[in-house]
């Protein structure tokens with residue numbers, strides 16, 4: 227029973243596939259060679275194309291409600307029960323709005339930028355394992371594929387900013403590129419630690435490496451010193467990659483209005499919005515896969531809950547974390563952003579790689595905890611000290627004009 | 629230590645998030661169309677023209693001096709002076725606005741028109757549900773829609789209205805005193821002239837010698 231519930235989607239796909247085959251046989255059509263793989267592919271991709279946009283719709287409502295509550299407001303509560311149909315109203319509004327293109331804009335690039343953005347956002351889902359045996363394409367170099375495709379979104383962002391012929395759009399795009407390039411490095415290097423330990427780039431194998439339970443805690447990488455630090459750095463870098471608050475400089479409303487997508491309206495604007503959230507889910511999914519044990523249950527006794535349910539529970543938790551930080555932290559200044567990336571995050575991930583190596587080569591026992599933990603904590607204290615310690619600038623005095 | 633402030637902030641927002649579900653006092657907003665917060669007395673939204681008496685068009689205080697039109701920062705007032713004159717509240721002959729339009733979509737509620745008007749004739753209203761389904765004509769408010777009675781003004785801004793009424797009363801008193809003085813002066817002048825004429829007739833060359 228548990229087994230069948232766990233594999234329900236996989237079984238469903240096989241069942242549909244064989245049904246299709248039988249149908250062809252019954253119709254006495256000999257399918258060409260390419261047909262069956264194509265159908266199999268479509269059956270794998272269709273759920274991704276349905277589930278994640280649906281999650282996007284729900285997340286927009288949850289985010290607005292959550293942010294409202296954080297600011298002691300109600301948030302949307304009018305459309306549908308408790309306002310949960312707000313996304314439908316927003317969607318209809320976005321679709322029926324006039325699509326404006328600036329006269330001076332580069333029409334072609336202005337059009338394809340949001341398309342590329344959405345395509346890259348969807349493509350990375352191909353390699354994410356959502357549950358046991360549930361991965362669309364089980365690539366051997368899945369992690370590499372994820373980052374390679376994900377990096378293309380920077381191109382699309384700059385394309386959008388440049389083709390709009392608007393000073394704010396260009397400023398936003400340049401900020402976005404500077405930010406994404408800087409934070410790509412800690413993002414990738416923090417996952418390299420996991421690759422070093424597991425010795426594989428395949429995301430399914432990385433999840434399998436975390437499926438055992440040693441003692442009280444599960445063998446998730448987040449429960450190791452280097453894994454914990456790696457996860458924290460990964461999440462910060464992911465936040466910056468996604469241009470979400472506190473790293474929302476590329477679209478800083480108070481300075482450059484909406485940044486690179488200022489000249490987009492209607493459905494194209496909705497596409498930007500969609501891709502932003504899709505990348506958020508994808509990066510959260512990657513974080514779960516790398517550090518939080520993927521679709522594994524935290525305790526052996528909880529294994530009866532299907533693996534995909536665990537994945538989505540963890541995903542929702544990380545989404546909540548993203549919303550929570552967005553509701554808490556104010557936007558960084560450009561120089562603070564660069565300082566954080568180059569003076570703290572990058573040295574920190576490099577130290578983290580050494581800590582992971584120490585962990586690996588010290589062998590099991592308390593020594594690895596001590597050596598690796600001391601390295602991580604020491605580096606954190608040392609690197610965090612100089613620039614981020616609040617300087618005592620004395621009591622503030624005010625001079626009023628008289 | 630790095631990150632201490634972040635953790636503190638996260639704890640604070642978490643407290644807000646959970647607290648807003650438990651205690652309703654935390655929620656500072658109201659559910660608008662059903663619930664409304666009473667407006668404070670100084671609330672202001674959009675100007676209106678004050679009229680006295682029963683007939684809005686006859687009683688408009690505005691004399692079409694166009695000061696407000698010139699001072700309005702976004703230039704959203706449009707006035708056309710009348711060709712004829714009529715008697716104002718002080719009994720003087722004054723022009724009146726043949727057209728007085730304010731563009732609702734442009735007005736920024738700065739109250740400068742009210743400050744500069746020397747005739748207490750334009751004031752700020754407190755009505756705030758001004759949306760319309762006609763975005764072209766509907767947002768151009770003409771003098772018929774702008775005219776509101778002095779009683780309305782007393783109702784929405786009691787303190788300001790009292791000050792305005794007092795100022796007008798002073799003006800009227802001054803005008804009356806001036807008129808009275810004028811009449812008296814005229815009467816005096818006439819009497820003097822008469823007396824002079826009576827005195828002067830017999831001894832005509834004397835004043836010339838005096839000068």
Ligand code: SF4
Pocket residue numbers: 675699700701702703704705730734735736737738739740741742
């Ligand atoms: S309130 Fe300000 S903007 Fe509006 S009409 Fe008066 S002067 Fe103009």
Ligand code: SF4
Pocket residue numbers: 689690691692693694695696697707744745746747748749750
């Ligand atoms: S409202 Fe006042 S300032 Fe404006 S034209 Fe009329 S009298 Fe003059």
